[in-house]
Amino acid sequence: MFRFVLRRLGAGVVLVAVLSTLTFLLLYLSGGNIARRILGQQATEDTVLQKKHELGLDRPLLTRFGDWVSHAAHGNLGDSWFTGQPVSDAISSRLAVTLSLVIGATVVSAVVAVVLGVVAATRRGWADRLVQFLSVLGFAIPGFLVAIGLVTLFAIKIHLFKPTGYVQFGESPTQWLSSIALPVIALSVGGIAGVAAQIRGSLLDALRQDYVRTLRSRGLSERRVVYKHALRNAAGPALSVLAIQFVGLLGGAVIVEQIFAIPGLGQVAVGATGQGDIPLVMGLVLAIAVIVVVVNLAVDLLQGWLNPKVRVS
């Protein structure tokens, strides 16, 4: 078990390293006069050269990369070129916002998808066809269209929610909930669709297994058979889909944050990539990669808990 975790962690570190290296090289090799872009067209050649020196752009690429790695290892991701704010501050202050959206959407997806998947698999008939149809649609319709639809309907036509803005949890938990409700719903649609289809499929598979008949023959109620035994066996594949959804949600959050004017990582990402704020982009890529690695590790551990065969071997 310990070795399993260690190996997955190792793989995660490799992923983060490969990704940071690639991003770093691509960002700097892409050329362009970064100092000029920061200072604007009016700046003199001298000030541009000075800025270059200030940013360390006149040093060899490998040296810069080595510096970035050693600083990053000590938790120092540098400062934003445009605002001067430390990158780690810029990210950590917004990380909680994005994570509350993404985690909220994951929880909502999981709960709703289990309900829909179970209904589809156990009721069959029209309920099943409806769930299948909805999951194809839910998967196909881009989340931002859902978000725009929700804003138009619930914030502009009927004033149930505020169209934009984010309230800190510490400020007012109820307003926090209200401020993330629409974005979370918008983000969840795709996840619900994907996970519900998976749960339906693997639950149907599980219910076809011989052991389900035997469990029924032992006098267990239908509820126990479905929710405890079949669902437990169907949970593995669904969890994998949910993990993939989580990664997708990090991307989806970028657009949804823009629509609801929520100050999360997505806003930073759009700003930083538009300006070419390399330290900030590096920090973002690193943060996302670490989140992805942590989530995948958590999913692997959960899979082990769900499936005893994985656990033992």
Add this chain to the structure above:
Amino acid sequence: MTAVPLPPEAVPGVSAVEHAGVFRRLLKDPTGVVSLAFLVLTVLAGVFAPVLAPHDPDKASAADILAKPGGRYLLGADGSGHDILSRLLYAIRPTLEGAVLAVLVAAAIGVTAGLISGYYGRWFAGAASWVASLLMALPGIVVLLAARAVIGPSLFGAMTIFGILIAPAFYRVVHAAVSGVRQELYVDAARVSGLSDARIISRHILTVVRAPAIILAANLAGIAIAIEAGLDFLGLGDLSRPTWGGMLNDAFTNIYSAPLQLLWPSLAIGLTCMALALLGNALRDELERSGTPKRRRRAKRAPATVSVQREPVITHDEIAGSAGEELLLVRELAVGYDQPNGSVQTVVEDVSLTVRRGEVHGLIGESGSGKTQTAFAIMRLLPPGGRIVAGDINFAGVDLARGSEKEMTRLRGARIAYVPQEPMSNLDPSFTIGHQLTEPIRVSLGVGRAEARARALQLLERVGIPDPPRTFAAYPHQISGGMAQRVLIAGAVSCNPDLLIADEPTTALDVTVQAEVLDLLRDLQAEFQMGVLLVTHNFGVVADLCDRVSVMRAGRIVETGPVRSVFADPRHPYTKSLFDAIPEDSQPRGPLLTKETP
């Protein structure tokens, strides 16, 4: 847009058979036709946009800012005074070109890598799947944002990168299909007959991956369009020409003054994505439909009995002294399966049998004769679609054929128990043996955890498990088939049932283990004074264990009576033929005659 990876279940299990005519049949599926028609129209509209568009899409007219639909502008004019309809039409081409580019890049990389790793395997497969999982672990849009910082706002650049990001989807499908097909005999045959690898790949392997790859392409094209629109909506795309995402952005800034304008680009994006997804889905359905008849369920293979001539059951006389309390009385039972066309296929008909307390009743017949169906019907555990069509099942005063599901749940386990045929597949792989034993005990007998545990351990010991606490804590995959069958028998008798239904309890076991399990069943039957309905196809087992036997054939009982009478005097030709088929009854064969033998 939420996720780069392919939608779940988007790709069916690839069967080795090429489904010719799938696309022709697609035209009979309404969803397929509608989505295909929509996509064709969209493509045409995009190609002929310069002809169709009523206005120059880039000509802004300050006087017409946010003009209402109708009049000069069919769908109105946007926040800068552009004609919305014209812009929508002109945006089709780059949108579709971008999506096609992404899919082509993904297919080129993914299919090639999948073919190589599936066909040749080895180190390439390992490396490729590592890269694939690396790419799949990335949030696509974040990578595209980072890439934009490098390559600038280029649609085709972004879509090329996106194509690389989604290539793993193709890779996985092709790799799985090819490594499946590679093991097929006809590929071996082709190799042996001297075909080159290239010929084999193009003749036998590409045909297999074609259909799933097309379905995947449809789904991925939808995702690519969503991503394109998302980037444009964020203002990160090419701003010099009209795009659906850009129009959405423009409309979004005017959401208070002209909310209707959001509708047009939303419809364009939403409908195109939906059409692609539904097309993929319809294709998958068609493929699955053409694949299903091959894997029909065992139960349904039982021949229809309608054609079998109704004949009287040969009943042997009772032997005096054998009459115990009648536990189970089945009268004229018929079991049928609902067919898709509304008819009912009967697999068991007119079955009557009696099981007395303390008696073992053997139900014997060939595979598909309906004996297992009869057993499932008594427990009311028929597979989906199956139901009791006629007859009564009387168990201790309760009519099982008509009892409520709640009543059945109460009887099962506590009074009617079941021992299945295949031990390993009848234990829930996710729970320990101990859990699977104690759960029914606690539910049926209403005892506490500790008491249930003590009883389970005692039962494991009783059925001859050498180290009960260890097996109690083990998972099903950690024990042998013989042990698993003992566990299942322990589970069956755990609540002191009156009736035990054993469905070929020894068929899946080694010969030596078979004898032990039969001994165990006999001992337990005597110990608990159970009535047993033993389903088997083995006359040896019947002779060994049963007091009474019913011979089933084609869904009916043809002969029944005390074992001794039936064995002494089999009357039905089918029963006789079964006896003739037993090797023990025939003369031992002499040594093989060779030339040397005098």
